Amino acid sequence: MSEAVAVLAGGRAPEREVSLRSGHRIAAALRARGFDAFLLDPAERPLVETLSAARVSACYVALHGKEGEDGTVQRVLEQLDVPYTGSGPFSCHVTFDKILAKEALDAAGVATPPWAAVQEAALRDLGAGPILGHIARRVGLPAVVKPSRAGSAMGLSFVEREVDLPAAVMSALSFADSAVIERRVVGTEVAAGMIGSPDEPLPLVEIVPKSGVFDYASRYTAGATEYFAPARLPPEVAAACHEEAARAFRTLGLRDVSRADIMIDAGGRPWIVDVNVSPGMTDTSLLPMAAQAAGIEFPALCERVLRMALARGARH
């Protein structure tokens, strides 16, 4: 009898749709590989009861957003002794929160653009509004303003002038209780994928959005963005990207699968702008492209990641 695997996808986060697209693809791929895989949407079916009844060997975590990426579902699965793909609760918690992740990366000397954070409570309860002017000067403009805990570029905006900062902060705070304000690095955008170990890098994927901005529409409309894999970079720049990404993965303690988003400035220096614990697996997602460029087709990619979880389960 084939092993039962629950692909966790959907949920209640704003990225529900993206997650379902990833999840359906992963479940189909795993079925093609001989697993008894089914999609489990915790927003529709009770998680604990369903997992117990189905006697699953492992869960493939394809949830995006808060509950899926911040360690919440991972902690539940730990309690149930169900092996699952991806990083553990603590790494998820730190990585998904851009403030904690930036702190950790800074402390480890990983290159991330100058930044500052604004917490909603500081504005509301401490009257810290005037700090925005200081931040604009310290971080420098143009800046990127993003929610501390969200994905898919949701709630993200670019700010050229200080006067536009409050509106951008309000947009970001619609998605999370803190906003990260980061100096905007203009240059080439690439994604560095990891499967298994930070020491075996996948080819970099270069991202060229036709609109000029890799926003939600550019990410999830087929054809709205051109991708090149491997990225069209001088070897030493590509090597620097891999090195920086590997340091980021190690610093954050990530395992199985992850993706770092990198901006390369005009001087060829890579800056880590985001690290994901549950990279998208849709038909327009970056990690599957990186794997494909390395000769790993999607079903093989899914099976490989799943087997890492199964191997951990076997040790219990």
Next chain:
Amino acid sequence: MAELSVDPYVDLYARRTSGMSASEVRALFSVAARPDVVSFAGGMPYVQALPPDHLQQVAASVLRDRAEVALQYGGGQGARTLRERLAMLMAEEGTPADPEDIVVTTGAQQALDLLGKILIDPGDEIAVEAPAYVGALSAFSAYEPRFLQVELDDRGMVVERLEEALVRGARPKFVYTVPNFHNPAGVTMSRERREHLVALCREARIPIVEDNPYGLLRFEGEPEPTLRSLDPENVVYLGTVSKVFAPGVRVGWAVAEPGLLQRMILAKEAGDLCGSNLTMLITERYLEGDRWRRSLADLVQTYRRRRDAMLAALERYFPAEASWTRPSGGFYVWATVPSYVDTQAMLAAAVERRVAYVPGTAFFPDGRGRDRMRLAYCFPTEERTWEGIRRLGELLADEGELYRSMAR
């Protein structure tokens, strides 16, 4: 080095598809579909109110008596007997129509697409209200027009603005308007404006497309004459049974002069051969006799109570700086919130607080409307409406506090 193709057809797509893209707002609506979210987003008719026994009777009788027709292809114009019923619906609002001038379409939405196909060449100008029905903007956009946006106020389209544009040399191919209980604005065009618009367009030889899905959903006051009744020769009229019966049957229609009508029928036949005989016959039978009038009257009372609940709740819970329209029929209230609020960005926070609306930007072709929202009162119960507006009011108050904390 290889360019990865996520979509092997990407180089093949026609230019007119360039505006079709994934959107963050649509992604949020998928989260908002949960039952614990009070959704003022969709303009969904309250079909639960239709009497189930009657519906079963109607559907059963069609399959019993007319199965050989119901399950077969039909003509592109739609059956004469149904067109007679639709003409009767128009007579309810005092608009004469000859069943021969009617083409039955798959919802009025298809008629919008057919008109775009027949009338719009890329780059042509067409006049729409600002804000305008988002479905019309989408249907027309596929034919790559330029939009001449005409402002709208509490008495509907500001026809003077259109006149000024014409004086400046604008020559739109047609003027599209929803004169009754506008979507999204909820307002109704005044008698004077109607007469002005009809005279202006007749003089300038610009046809009017009158979209009237909500006309029979009037809660109070006297109906204004339809534009079509004021000038049958220069007005293409669009109707639908979606609001007086049910959107699931997808029965709408257009009334036009013979030349235009013929092209619409040919374009429809090219697109889908014919509508569904099954649902057209169900609609025809539903509209026989008088029972549908009672159901509609009940439905209108329900919508009226829901409108009242929403207006009262807005009064109670929305911040003093906000304003909104007071519809006397239809489905929608159009709210203007303080300018520091971006309703598109705020939607995520709203869904998090279990309430949803449509951000105003959807209804303008040029990205305006960030301080507007459409609130549909047709679907949630009165109790849910109170709760939803309370949640939204609290969120707006919090946004105000947040903004003031940053304003210097």
